[in-house]
Amino acid sequence: MKLSGRLVVASHNEGKVREIGDLLAPFGITPVSAGSLNLPEPEETETTFAGNAELKARAAALAAGLPALADDSGLSVEALGGDPGIYSARWAGPGKDFAVAMDRIETLLREKAALLPAQRRAWFTCALALAQPDGRCTTFVGEVHGTLVWPPRGRNGFGYDPVFQAEGAEITFGEMEPAAKHAISHRAIAFRQLVDSLKD
Numbered sequence: 001m002k003l004s005g006r007l008v009v010a011s012h013n014e015g016k017v018r019e020i021g022d023l024l025a026p027f028g029i030t031p032v033s034a035g036s037l038n039l040p041e042p043e044e045t046e047t048t049f050a051g052n053a054e055l056k057a058r059a060a061a062l063a064a065g066l067p068a069l070a071d072d073s074g075l076s077v078e079a080l081g082g083d084p085g086i087y088s089a090r091w092a093g094p095g096k097d098f099a100v101a102m103d104r105i106e107t108l109l110r111e112k113a114a115l116l117p118a119q120r121r122a123w124f125t126c127a128l129a130l131a132q133p134d135g136r137c138t139t140f141v142g143e144v145h146g147t148l149v150w151p152p153r154g155r156n157g158f159g160y161d162p163v164f165q166a167e168g169a170e171i172t173f174g175e176m177e178p179a180a181k182h183a184i185s186h187r188a189i190a191f192r193q194l195v196d197s198l199k200d
Ligand SMILES: O=P(O)(O)OP(=O)(O)OP(=O)(O)OC[C@H]1O[C@@H](n2cnc3c(O)ncnc32)[C@H](O)[C@@H]1O
Pocket: 010, 011, 012, 013, 016, 041, 044, 071, 072, 073, 074, 075, 088, 089, 090, 098, 124, 157, 158, 159, 160, 161, 173, 185, 187
């Protein structure tokens, strides 16, 4: 299987679509957005990142008759038993307000008196699924570990980026230039695995 030509990026999240576009750019691929094809946003009924990524990729590939790449991702907080995890988008509510979602996490951490970095460990997970119109599908998962800071810092990235500081970094994902985030992100790790799997 080759990564070339037209590929549907099966996501309705602008931030993700931008990052996936950056990752695909060196391959000369023309990303076709789910929005431009009027693809519906399927309900994420699975219980894992990989399951939801596959569900979204398969639905888009079938509807578009083109290969489709879907991303299911999220932030897991150790002290919260891995929440919000696969519910990361849902914690932002119908208005997709991540200030609310970040506040909610911070409130829960404070209720647990989790103020030290070691008590504020968190990780991002990204599952990328590449589906073909004939139903074949491969999925790869990447993670990046770090701690949650407060208050949020930076206007780059999207979602929970302003509160996430990766291990070894002194700035948040929200403060990083895109290239710096791509050097270490969960999404870039999953993407590298996907690319490796396509090598002859
Ligand atoms: O399902 P699609 O249409 O792709 O878009 P979505 O926003 O609903 O995406 P998910 O269901 O995968 O939910 C993941 C949420 O986790 C957050 N997230 C994922 N990757 C992130 C990243 O790199 N930086 C910050 N937040 C991220 C982000 O806010 C997403 O809304």
